[in-house]
Amino acid sequence: MTAAPTTGAAPADGQTEPLLRLTGVSRRYGEREALHPLDLEVRPGTCTALFGHNGSGKSTLLRLACGRDRPTTGTALFDGRPVDEDDPQVRARVAVAGDTAGFYPDLTVREHLELITVAHGVADADMWIDQVLADRRLAGHADQLPSALSSGQTQALQLAAALVRPRDLLVLDEPEQRLDPASRTRLGELLRGETRDGVAVLLATHQAELVHAVADHVLVLEDGKVLAEGGPGVLEELDGTR
Numbered sequence: 001m002t003a004a005p006t007t008g009a010a011p012a013d014g015q016t017e018p019l020l021r022l023t024g025v026s027r028r029y030g031e032r033e034a035l036h037p038l039d040l041e042v043r044p045g046t047c048t049a050l051f052g053h054n055g056s057g058k059s060t061l062l063r064l065a066c067g068r069d070r071p072t073t074g075t076a077l078f079d080g081r082p083v084d085e086d087d088p089q090v091r092a093r094v095a096v097a098g099d100t101a102g103f104y105p106d107l108t109v110r111e112h113l114e115l116i117t118v119a120h121g122v123a124d125a126d127m128w129i130d131q132v133l134a135d136r137r138l139a140g141h142a143d144q145l146p147s148a149l150s151s152g153q154t155q156a157l158q159l160a161a162a163l164v165r166p167r168d169l170l171v172l173d174e175p176e177q178r179l180d181p182a183s184r185t186r187l188g189e190l191l192r193g194e195t196r197d198g199v200a201v202l203l204a205t206h207q208a209e210l211v212h213a214v215a216d217h218v219l220v221l222e223d224g225k226v227l228a229e230g231g232p233g234v235l236e237e238l239d240g241t242r
């Protein structure tokens with residue numbers, strides 16, 4: 001179950017205009033071309049996966065997609081406007097999970113989620129918080145500080161923080177990391193629920209199984225370039241050629 005509704009700003013119809021449109025975006029760090037120019041579109045109700053080895057450019061692309069970083073060339077648009085994480089529209093409609101942002105050391109798990117629901121004006125917040133805590137197997141840890149969580153529970157809290165608020169675009173960086181097999185299965189179910197509810201999902205992952213479970217479209221990156229793209233089957237096609 002999705003723990004909070006979409007903002008209602010984007011229609012839940014896969015045939016609609018892309019919510020996220022990256023055109024010719026690249027990112028250079030000094031002399032290093034971390035990402036060569038590429039195009040990417042993500043529509044409401046669909047999931048796009050970025051797949052590739054360590055250092056292939058997945059996180060770089062995610063940072064451009066959620067407006068946390070600016071492209072060296074090209075344009076990154078969210079609902080037709082340059083994507084910037086400080087834009088109130090982007091703050092309200094783009095949820096990012098699995099980033100490096102830390103938690104407040106003196107706020108409990110529940111207090112973190114309460115803070116987010118207040119910031120986003122979520123109605124019936126207590127109900128949604130209880131729901132997301134139960135879904136992410138965190139109910140027994142609601143009154144603990146982040147320092148008392150295991151790495152898998154910390155990952156679950158990052159996801160919970162993105163799911164307890166409204167969202168039209170959900171961006172996830174390797175959400176399968178540190179999850180046990182049962183939690184990974186639930187993650188797949190959760191992401192399918194997100195797209196059914198009309199959320200546009202963009203994720204980076206190392207797990208082919210997750211790609212097959214949730215992705216409509218895959219971008220395989222290698223050394224900052226698009227090696228292949230298409231449906232999930234592109235992973236096996238690539239395996240056959242390597």
Ligand SMILES: Nc1ncnc2c1ncn2[C@@H]1O[C@H](COP(=O)(O)OP(=O)(O)OP(=O)(O)O)[C@@H](O)[C@H]1O
Nearest residue numbers: 029032034052053054055056057058059060061204
């Ligand atoms: N802030 C930065 N300054 C300099 N180089 C960077 C910076 N961020 C990333 N890079 C470089 O850009 C390349 C792509 O990194 P990126 O983090 O996007 O890869 P990734 O595919 O997400 O890797 P991983 O699977 O290990 O998370 C790497 O070579 C990395 O060293």
